[in-house]
Amino acid sequence: MRKLAVSRWFGGAVLALLLTGCDAPREQVTVHERSAVPDNLSQWHVVEAIDGKLSLNARVVPYDLNTALFTDYAHKLRTVWMPEGSSARYGEADFDYPVGTIISKTFYYPLGENGTVVRTDDYSGDFAGSGLDLSKVKLIETRLLVKRIDGWQALPYVWNDAQTDAVLEIAGDAKRLQLVNANGSAEAFTYVVPDSNQCAGCHADNHAQKAVRPIGPRARHLNKVFDYRDSGVQDGAQNQLLFWQQVGYLTGMPDLADVPRNVAYEDTSASLEERARSYLDINCGHCHNPSGPADTSGLMLYVAERDRRKLGVCKPPVAAGTGSGDRLFAIVPGSPDDSILNFRVESTDPGAMMPELGRSLAHEEGAELLKEWVASLPGNCS
């Protein structure tokens, strides 16, 4: 039954496209060579603006993460596509994705009035059947990660104002936006599209090897239920990893019960500790791990760290500079207001804030969670 449902989904996506009135059937996803990447996102045929929708091509699978990286309250539509007949091999830390895999992440905001964008955690208004409703969202950028024989290639595409296509901007971009909060007040900020090198700043979590890798689509982040209906899938909600298995995108997976899982940081049924650690893992762990660019600091924030001092408890800074915020330790248990970690996630000064890239605003909900967590930690540093 499930198999049938899935094939109906893929069929459905194609059908939906055929019904939109295209003269010719939609072109298939195209893997361009590393040395000949197109200037336009549309030429990949992964996600395209077609008839008022950001439309996913057949076999382009949307996915979500338990806890995601914060990027200035942008919403993100993530997809994965693998060449016919190929699949990723399960690994607890990393999946081994097949050559030709294209992972896409589209950053967008729900549209407000007069060109403003809206700050909300509600995604439900964004979708229209098998894609994003372009009358309701503003697309900013779509980043592609393309798996080559010699590793991943990172490609930032920036959407044009007409929202018809996105153009390759390896040097990145900056956009001034007005973000409307729940209380109606608007806040101006600059959304910065990173350049290709900066992609590696986060995605090369082994700094010496410099190899770019996907951060989100890993077992512990993907292990959650996804509502496929929003994307045009007929059979509704299902665990993403099981779904990947069924559509042939994942092999070698152990029993789901044995797959690690980060919690959703906002899920208050999980423990405060788990929520905070999941948040730190996805937002900080790609640099703050023993082989990451931030290993120079001795501060380890990836999910597997068990040493309290390496995690920051009573750990003096090494080269934090302005980022110390005139505080003595990364974490002072019980005292978020004395903890450097809290200072840095709350700061918006580019010389002090953490993460260094990917945001111009502070993430209030994340900062609040870390405050609660540090406040809950027992002990003291004296």
Added chain:
Amino acid sequence: MKSSAKFGALLLAVLATACSQKEEAGTADSAGSADAAAFQKQLLKQLIQAQPGDVIEIPEGRYTLNRSLSLNVDGVTIRGAGMDKTILSFKDQIQGAEGLLVNASDFTIEDLAIEDTIGDALKVNEGKNIIIRDIRVEWTNGPATENGAYGIYPVQTENTLVEGTVAIGASDAGIYVGQSRNVIVRNNRAEFNVAGIEIENTIGADVYDNVATNNTGGILVFNMPNLPQPGHSTRVYNNKVFKNNYENFGHEGTPVAAVPAGSGVVINSNDFVEIFNNEISDNDTANVIVSSYFAAGYYSDKSTQENFDPYPEGIYIYDNTFTGGGKSPDDLELKALKIAKFGLTGSLPDVLWDGAVDQAKMVDGKLPENLKLCIQNEGVGIINVDLQGGYKNITTDISKHSCSLKKLPQVVLDFDNKQEKPQEEQHAINEVTDA
């Protein structure tokens, strides 16, 4: 050929609105923000698309950038027309924790200035064979706590040469070499930083022919806890370290914030350090400070990894010229001590030692010879403030330090014999400039 083609493209992009190339140089600033944006984009693209062996030349001019630059490709040289001619100004920076962030080996940067970055000016994070030469990093508003932390900041590098540079105004260290191996820092000038030159958790560093003045601390050799690599074996020689009396403007909590103003050469928790043939003068707290991590006030079992060695051991001070210094220590207790021991117009001796020694390493009540603080310096005095004993037995007995240590080997960098630009390369540069 590749480099001249790139150079041409850059010039074209930057100076598209000007009419003759001779006039173009140096006009980027006045040519308006559109040109600044074009330059930034072009430079970012060059750095992203660089191939090993490329030379990215930046002509004379002042260029305004608002986002940080990064380089991830090995074997690239970035070259300006001189540290006062090619200026990358980050005054309007909106993004990035550095001016230029490099994660690459066989990297050379020379002959340009990086000004007013919001964070660090130049950070090289992991890489081998790094040459940082004749560049200037500066916060042009002068020393201020809001300034970026580090000027020149190679960390976790191997075979690194920092020479002929100028670093001014860093709120932490002007030149900071961290967690590295095999390093030469020479012929540099560090002024108005909290720490002028700092060598931290580094194995094998020669620091010579530098000038460090007007900093809070002139030249620092530190070991910090909780890092993968403890440092040792640094030679500090032939430097001029004078009047490092600038008030400490570091951020509280950072290690340098504990450095008293008026510190000449400071060794903290590091082992096997030689200080010789330097001219060290008029540093108001002390010309030389040797201290343990305890003295920084941050030490606790909770804050420090178990195997961290907080004691400076095997320190050898000889043949330096000391003048002045110690007249006005930046510490109330030291001030009181100075007055009590040496009178209102007197001064602390040239070497200030916290006296902390590792009791666990004592043999028959004595520290083994190779771990001692040895001083062979005519006319020099020492004060041991007896930190471990609660400042009860403060002594000025120099005789205990009348010993010598085995001298450290010279640091050798394989690429160092090529430090003079070869004739051939000179021609190539001229060709490009004339093109």
